[in-house]
Amino acid sequence: MAPSELRRKLVFLFTIIGIVTLILIILPFIEGWLLQNIYSQFNLQVQPDDSIVKVLPNGKYGPPGQLSQTLLGLLVNLIKIIKIILLLAIVIACVRVVVNLIFGTALRNSAQNEIASLLKTIVSVIIYIVAFFIIFQTQYPNIPLAPLFTGSTILGIVVGLALQDTLGNLFSGVAIQADQSFQVGDTVIIGDRGFGEVESVSWRGVKIRTYQNKLLVISNSVIGKEIIEIAPRDNLNARIVRFNTIYSNSPAKVIQTVREVVRQVENVSPKRRPKVRIWNLGDNGIDWEVKYWVMDYRRFNDTDARIRERIWYAFQREGLDFAYPTRTIYTANQTDEADGFVETADEICERIINVSIFAPLSTEETQKIARNCRVRVFAQEEPIIRKGQKGQSMFIIHRGSVNVQIEEGGEVKTINHLSVGDFFGEMSLFTGEPRTADVVADAETKVIEIQPNILKPILEENPELARIISEIIEERRELLVEEDDEEGSAADPDSKSVLRSIRSFFGLK
Numbered sequence: 001m002a003p004s005e006l007r008r009k010l011v012f013l014f015t016i017i018g019i020v021t022l023i024l025i026i027l028p029f030i031e032g033w034l035l036q037n038i039y040s041q042f043n044l045q046v047q048p049d050d051s052i053v054k055v056l057p058n059g060k061y062g063p064p065g066q067l068s069q070t071l072l073g074l075l076v077n078l079i080k081i082i083k084i085i086l087l088l089a090i091v092i093a094c095v096r097v098v099v100n101l102i103f104g105t106a107l108r109n110s111a112q113n114e115i116a117s118l119l120k121t122i123v124s125v126i127i128y129i130v131a132f133f134i135i136f137q138t139q140y141p142n143i144p145l146a147p148l149f150t151g152s153t154i155l156g157i158v159v160g161l162a163l164q165d166t167l168g169n170l171f172s173g174v175a176i177q178a179d180q181s182f183q184v185g186d187t188v189i190i191g192d193r194g195f196g197e198v199e200s201v202s203w204r205g206v207k208i209r210t211y212q213n214k215l216l217v218i219s220n221s222v223i224g225k226e227i228i229e230i231a232p233r234d235n236l237n238a239r240i241v242r243f244n245t246i247y248s249n250s251p252a253k254v255i256q257t258v259r260e261v262v263r264q265v266e267n268v269s270p271k272r273r274p275k276v277r278i279w280n281l282g283d284n285g286i287d288w289e290v291k292y293w294v295m296d297y298r299r300f301n302d303t304d305a306r307i308r309e310r311i312w313y314a315f316q317r318e319g320l321d322f323a324y325p326t327r328t329i330y331t332a333n334q335t336d337e338a339d340g341f342v343e344t345a346d347e348i349c350e351r352i353i354n355v356s357i358f359a360p361l362s363t364e365e366t367q368k369i370a371r372n373c374r375v376r377v378f379a380q381e382e383p384i385i386r387k388g389q390k391g392q393s394m395f396i397i398h399r400g401s402v403n404v405q406i407e408e409g410g411e412v413k414t415i416n417h418l419s420v421g422d423f424f425g426e427m428s429l430f431t432g433e434p435r436t437a438d439v440v441a442d443a444e445t446k447v448i449e450i451q452p453n454i455l456k457p458i459l460e461e462n463p464e465l466a467r468i469i470s471e472i473i474e475e476r477r478e479l480l481v482e483e484d485d486e487e488g489s490a491a492d493p494d495s496k497s498v499l500r501s502i503r504s505f506f507g508l509k
Contacts, residue, residue, distance in 0.1 A: 009096075009100055010097060010100065010101075013093045013096055013097045013100075014093075014097070016089065016093045017090055017093045017094065017097075020086050020089045020090050020093070021090065023086055024083070024086050024087070024090075027079065027082065027083065027086075031075075031079045034075055035072075035075065038068065038071055038072060038075065041068075042054065042064065042067070042068040042071075052064055052072070054068070080139040080140070083139060084132075084135050084136060084139055087131075087135045088128075088131065088132060088135060091127070091128065091131040091135075092128065095124055095127050095128070096124075099120050099123065099124060181228065181230060182198055182228070182230045182232075183198065183201075183232075183233075184198050184199065184200060184201065185197065185198060185233040186198050186230055186231060186232050186233050187230070187231040187233070187237075187297045187298060188208065188228055188229065188230050188231070189228070189229040189230075190208075190218065190223065190226050190228050190229075191226050191227055191228075193216070193218060193226070194208065194210055194216050195208075195210070195211075195229075196208040196209050196210035196211055196216060197209045197298055199215070205217055205218055205219040205220050205222075205223070206218050206220065206223055211298075211301065231297040233297070236269050236271065236272060236293040236294070236295070237293065237294055237297045237300075238291055238292070238293050238294075239291070239292055239293075239294050239300055239303070239304060240289050240290065240291050241289070241290045241292070241304050241307050241308060241311075242279070242287065242288065242289045242290075243258075243288050243290075243308070243311055243322065244282065244284070244285045244286060244287045244288060244322060244323040245285055245286050245288065245320060245321060245322060245323055246285045246286075246321045246322070246323050246324075247285055247286060247323075248321075249286075249320050249321060251278065251286070253318065253320070254276070254286075254288065254320060255276045255277075257314050257315075257318050257320065258274075258276045258288070258290060258311055258314065259273070259274050259276050260314075261307075261310040261311060261313075261314045261382075262274040262276075262290055262292055262307055262310070262311075264310070264382070264383055265303065265306050265307055265310055266303075266306070266381075267294055267295050267296055267299050267302075267303045268292050268293070268294065268295070268303065268307075269292075269293040269294065269295045271293070272292075272293040274290055274291065274292040274293075275290070275291040275292075276288060276289075276290050276291075277289060277291070282323070284323040284324065284325050285322075285323025285324075286323070290307065290311075292307070309379050310379055310382060313377055313378060313379045313382065316376075316377045317374075317376040317377055317378075343375050343398065343446075345367070345370050345371055347398075348370040348373065348375070348398075348448055349366055349367050349370035351396055351398055351421070351448060352366050352369055352370055352373075352396065352448065352450075353366055354421055355396055355421075355423050356472055356476065357423070357426055357469055357472050357473065357476075359472070360465055360468040360469065360472075361458070361465070365458050365462075368454075368458065369450060369454050369455070369458070372454045373448050373449060373450045373451075373454060374448070374449045374451075375398065375446055375447070375448055375449075376395075376446070376447050376449050377444070377445070377446050378400075378441040378444070378445045378447070379441060379444060380441055380442070380443050380444055380445075381440060381441065381442075382440065382441050383438060383439070383440050383441075384402060384439045384440065384441060384445075384447065385424075385425060385435045385438065385439045386435060386438055387406070387407075387434075387435050387436060387437050387438050388434050388435060389434060389435045390428075390432070390434050391425060391428045391434075391435055392428055392429065392432055392451065392452050393425060393428065393429055393449050393450060393451045393452070394423060394424065394425040394426045394428065394429035394430075394449075394450050395423060395424055395425050395439075395447040395448065395449055395450075396421070396422075396423045396447060396448040396450070397418055397419060397420050397421065397422050397423070397445065397446075397447055398420065398446040398447060398448050399420065399444075399445060399446035400419075400420070400441060400442070400443045400444055400445030400446060401417065401418060401419040401420070401441075401442045401443055401445065402417075402418050402424070402439050402440060402441055402442055402445060403416070403417055403418075403439070403440050403442050404416035404417070404418065404424065404437050404438070404439055405437060405438040405439070405440060406437050406438070407438075412438075415437070417442070418439075424439055425439075426473060426476075427473070429450060429451075429452060429455070430455075430469065430470075430473065430498075430501070430502045430505065430506075431498065431501035431502060431505050432452075432501075432505045433501075452505070452506065455506070456506050456507075459502075459506050459508060460506075460508065463508055463509070466499060466502045466503055466506070466508055467499055469502065470498040470499040470502055473498055474498055
């Protein structure tokens with residue numbers, strides 16, 4: 001509770017206490033005035049022994065009439081009832097003041113709001129019941145309370161049996177809140193009843209918002225008997241995704257490949273390294289599991305699906321194979337044409353010919369590059385290269401498109417969009433320079449990857465190519481500088497510098 005709201009409630013309660021106290025002080029005077037009026041109206045007189053008699057016309061005394069006795073009884077009982085109500089009002093106000101002071105200051109954090117509410121209700125009800133009996137006894141001391149307690153015990157048994165489920169929910173709710181096993185915002189899995197995010201916890205039950213956006217309400221008495229799996233909201237919770245490979249794939253290569261793609265998936269915590277391990281040697285192949293830690297457990301379904309997708313694409317790029325059932329009698333060899341990720345040498349050669357950097361190469365040299373390069377496939381939003389990486393290859397977009405991104409002020413900004421036929425990473429291929437930006441697939445994208453070991457024999461046979469390629473690279477850099485309107489001093493081309501870097505990187509004379 002906010003301090004201002006607590007202060008406002010306290011002022012209101014103290015005002016009520018003051019008003020009720022003032023009425024209690026004035027009430028005896030009002031009672032005396034009303035009694036005097038009744039006495040004078042019916043010629044009544046109070047004797048020294050507090051008995052009331054009627055003064056007769058002859059000066060003698062007689063018993064009061066039935067009407068006067070009824071009026072006196074009604075007045076006295078009315079005054080007593082008013083006193084009981086007013087005294088109870090003071091007790092209620094005082095209890096609320098004390099309870100608000102205690103629970104409003106000692107239990108402020110949100111994790112304890114529910115238990116504070118339950119405790120306030122229980123403590124208040126107990127005090128109200130005890131106060132009522134004490135106040136009632138002060139006003140009616142001659143009425144024995146033992147029969148009332150006996151009757152209330154029987155009534156309590158009847159009410160207790162009728163409210164068995166309600167009381168069970170109440171006490172289970174107190175136990176749940178006292179234990180603090182889960183809180184609002186945590187993800188819970190309750191046996192076979194469902195799972196989702198805890199939305200509220202009350203004296204009656206727990207409300208869970210499922211991932212189909214449905215509201216699941218489970219009573220406290222039921223949830224107290226269930227086995228609950230809890231994923232706290234402010235905790236790194238682990239998940240396991242399973243896949244398999246054939247026995248001929250290298251386990252070391254599988255571990256390295258899968259670990260790298262999992263680390264790049266959104267919502268996977270960078271604080272813990274994903275674990276890729278063999279969990280079974282099956283009939284059809286090696287069964288693997290990936291253990292990773294998720295930052296927001298509410299999105300684990302999407303994260304699991306994205307990890308499976310990235311593993312599939314990584315296997316296509318790295319030539320790894322999923323295990324298939326081996327119970328078939330006849331098998332058919334899969335042709336390259338049936339594989340959507342295998343391109344013909346002519347298609348690759350044609351794509352390379354259209355790249356300006358390789359224009360000086362002969363047809364034979366271009367075909368040699370086409371035979372030795374790799375075609376790699378990336379999923380949508382999957383990073384192809386990262387800024388600062390020490391890559392030594394360049395990429396030509398064969399299918400799809402990519403976004404070139406940099407980080408400015410903590411936000412990711414797209415500075416260029418490349419499509420089919422465009423290329424990137426040429427400086428890393430020819431000079432070994434680290435990557436200067438992130439390149440992320442904008443859709444499912446195929447790229448042709450060219451590595452230094454493919455170009456080195458070509459440049460060694462024809463050293464003049466290094467000079468021509470360096471000039472083409474500088475022309476491209478000048479064009480990019482003009483388009484981006486950057487400072488000339490920061491990226492002024494130096495053809496001799498690029499040529500020296502190429503010769504040094506490839507070990508040319």
